Amino acid sequence: RLHIDSLVFHSSLRKINALNEGWIIPEDTVLCRYVEFKDGPDPLELGDNCFLGFSHLTTVVLSDNITQIGKSCFELTGLQQVVIPPLIDTIPESCFAACTDLSSVVLPSQLTAIGRFAFAGADMLAQVSIPASVTSIGSKAFLATSGQGLRFLDIYCEVPPTLEGSSSSFAFNKQDTVHVRVPCGKTSVYQSATGWSTYNNFIYEECVGVEDHEKAEFKVYPNPVHDVVMVELSNGTGIANIALYDLQGRLVE
Numbered sequence: 001r002l003h004i005d006s007l008v009f010h011s012s013l014r015k016i017n018a019l020n021e022g023w024i025i026p027e028d029t030v031l032c033r034y035v036e037f038k039d040g041p042d043p044l045e046l047g048d049n050c051f052l053g054f055s056h057l058t059t060v061v062l063s064d065n066i067t068q069i070g071k072s073c074f075e076l077t078g079l080q081q082v083v084i085p086p087l088i089d090t091i092p093e094s095c096f097a098a099c100t101d102l103s104s105v106v107l108p109s110q111l112t113a114i115g116r117f118a119f120a121g122a123d124m125l126a127q128v129s130i131p132a133s134v135t136s137i138g139s140k141a142f143l144a145t146s147g148q149g150l151r152f153l154d155i156y157c158e159v160p161p162t163l164e165g166s167s168s169s170f171a172f173n174k175q176d177t178v179h180v181r182v183p184c185g186k187t188s189v190y191q192s193a194t195g196w197s198t199y200n201n202f203i204y205e206e207c208v209g210v211e212d213h214e215k216a217e218f219k220v221y222p223n224p225v226h227d228v229v230m231v232e233l234s235n236g237t238g239i240a241n242i243a244l245y246d247l248q249g250r251l252v253e
Contacts, residue, residue: 004032011040011063018047018070031056033078039063043087046073054078058101069095071115084108091118093138098145100124107131114141116164121145132156139165142178154181163195178202 009016033056037044044063048070051057057077066085072094074082081104084091090113096102098121105119109131116138119125123144130137134157142150155161180203182190190196190203219232231242244252 006034006036007032008036009038011038012042013037013040013044014042015045016047016050018049033057034059036061037063037066040065043067046070048072049075051077071095072097074099081105084111086110089113091115093117094120097121107134109133112136114138116140117143123149125150127152127154130155130157130161132158134161135159136162137164150178152179152181156183158183158186160190160193160196179204181205 032054035051035054035057040063042065044066045068046066049072050070051060052072052075054074054077057074058080060074060077060079060082062083062085064085064087067087069084069088069092071092073092075094075097077096077099078101079096079099080101082096082102083106086108087110088108089110091107091111093115094117095115096105096119097117099119100121101124102119102122103124103126105122105125105128107129110133111131112133113136114130114134118138118141119128120140120143122142123146125142126149128142128150130153134155142153144150178199180190180196180199182203182205184205187203187205191200196203219230221230221232229244
């Protein structure tokens, strides 16, 4: 019996068809643990259900030339973290659903839409940063099926994205399980927006980027940072506390 531990796709690849459109899984490929796409000159599309049910798949390296990822593409996989390629503008329905070990997601800066159930059941995903370009978030996109689920939603959108569905769009059907951190000066905007008012008691301003303050208010150095980062505050800034996050959206302690 053939056992495939890893799959590396050549840079000339342009498309992987949906599972029911010609993408044939060799016997035991579902035991594959590692998938990598080599960056190429042409756009690459991943069809629906391509890696659906690859329960042993813990690592995927997505190349920058990937322009489309299909529905349920990585559903029911063992992925632990994922960096979405920069050309992706939509994360479709159930794309990473039931990825119970997924704890880190980096979303691209030009993302505009997150489909329904996109990360549903990814119960290890405690924090997500939503880029400023996002305009819509689908129903139950981050619904937890067990355990704590999403705790912090850091959202950089000046205009609240459209929410589909009800209060279960983000968390475990409990408004008190998710804290929505919005750009400075936007609390009232979110609290009055359709759908977001469900989270009124848990929406608060936490200036999530240095651009939210005047440059004269504080300095961060050195750049680049190695072992120690210095934050120098001006008098009267009104900043009570500072939290630093790495590029994967994880709190630096």
